[in-house]
Amino acid sequence: MDTSDSSGRGPRGSIPLHKLRIPSAIESSNIEGGNAELEIAVAAAGPRRYSYEELAAATHDFAEEEKLGRGGFGSVYRGRLPVVPGGDVDGGGGQQVAIKFLSESSSQGRKEFEAEERIITRLRHRNLVQLLGWCDCPRGLMLVYELVPGGSLEKHIYDNQRLLTWSERYKIIIGLGSALRYLHQEWEQCVLHGDIKPSNIMVDSSYNTKLGDFGLARLVNHGERWKTTTAVQGTAGYIDPEFINTQRPSTESDVYSFSIVLLEIVCAKPPVVLHEDEPSFVLLRWVWSLYSQNAILNAVDERLRGVFRDERQMERVLVVRLWCAHPDLSERPSIARAMNVLQSYDARLPDLLPQMYKSKVSPPPREVAMGGEYDSVSTAITISGSNVPTSATTTATRSSGSFVG
Structure with missing residues (x-):
């Protein structure tokens, strides 16, 4: 639900990432019935x-x-x-x-x-x-x-006029996790959201979370897997690389997107920032690097320094988020299991390998580290049919606003 209509700056030929969508989504064969049936269903609901x-x-x-x-x-x-x-x-x-x-x-x-x-x-x-x-x-x-009066989560994360406290961030995290747990496990069917990102998450005046934009959502029966899709659609930076590689949407892919949003909430940094003359900053790799150095709390938004910080809770959130973005899809927890570990100090934190990524990890650029403005751009990618890369690097950018898909 991205509402930005500004054009980001970047290298020649690049496209602002909040304008980038990976083409094609729900096959028309998954939409049953005509407008009359649709109207009856809506009226009943x-x-x-x-x-x-x-x-x-x-x-x-x-x-x-x-x-x-x-x-x-x-x-x-x-x-x-x-x-x-x-x-x-x-x-x-x-x-x-x-x-x-x-x-x-x-x-x-x-x-x-x-x-x-x-x-x-x-x-x-x-x-x-x-x-x-x-x-x-x-x-x-x-x-x-x-209309959710507080606007999008994206706006709150990067608001330099009003800093989100840790308790507010934690409340937003729990609300988002509760929404995803309902979609994946508590409703009559499993709902795969497919586009979890800060601009699709609303926050009211009491910092209650409201997840929206179901335009890319899919329904599957509990215990079943979605068939391979003919093409992939999502938002770069938040879309699961495994979804790009396999073309098979899953609860694990939603959990991956959830983890990226959680890192963004805690760190107040975008998933990826591209540079013309130096290595790109990748938030997930940076946080995993800090974890390997036993310094994961250094990833927390530095604007929270000097104010009340529940560091034990912060560490638990960050480790659970890395777990949810595990490179091995089979090692990722269900959202229910992740929420249990997140909310209970009695639940044991997962044992993660200290170094999941071997590539060089770049520090965040100063303007991002300080929670300020930034530009992040990338060229468009199209993934359709058999045109699937063996590995995928996804990127994202910040955009302002509150309610557009």
Whole structure:
């Protein structure tokens, strides 16, 4: 749900990573039925169908000043709708909502619309963004969500005006883990999210986590594996290299993405920063290098130095996160097991090899180490059919905003 529409700077011919999506996602064969069946299912689940006129009125005809951001397949607008049962009333006498406007001309936008709507309408959890309704009309496709006033996690991680305390970070971590545990193990089917990243995670005013954007999600029965997909889609820097190599989405791939987000929360550094004239900074390798030196606490956001720090808890979080990103997919824990170790001091921490990566580890650049602005760019990669690399290096960048896929 990336809302940045700015263009990052970088080497000639490069593309800002928040604009980069690895092409193709959910095969149309996984979308069953037509609009009539879809509307019946949505109505039964609770969210309602809105008319274009209702949503246009809610956003002052989709005024530019109401735009929250722009993503790969459309824009997101702030709107105010008449109060619905259970809705949050604002000072203006209505319910604040976020309206995701997808382009009807984009076939991928249509697939994401139907996939997200089919899945999220059936999910109910305090740590998931609530879908309130939808609109399918000749002018476009729209999804209506609760507006989470705190904005995206990404904004909070890199906010130099207001530093996230450790207790707030830990609360966000537990909320995200709870959402993923529900998706993987507690609902009637296993939901593979497929795009866990800070810009898809909302944080309310009390630092409760709300995971959203199910446009790349897949449903599988518990105990089953998803078949090999014809192509790979996700966000560079957060996508599991094993998913790229095997083209088989899995709970382990979600756990990998979860681990990268957790490292970013604790360290306040992006997954990867590319340099023209020196080695790139890779957050995961850097933290693993510190772990091998028995200095893993040096990875914690240095802005937290001098303030209250539960170092035992910090160390546990960092070690569990490395475990979740283990290079050997079979060694990664389930999200339930990871959460158990994360939340219980009685649970034994895993024994990890001190050096998982043999390549040279570069220190973070000064501007990133200080939690300041940075640019991170990369060239686009396309992975489809048999065109799969034997190894993959993924990268990511920071982008501001709150609610766009």
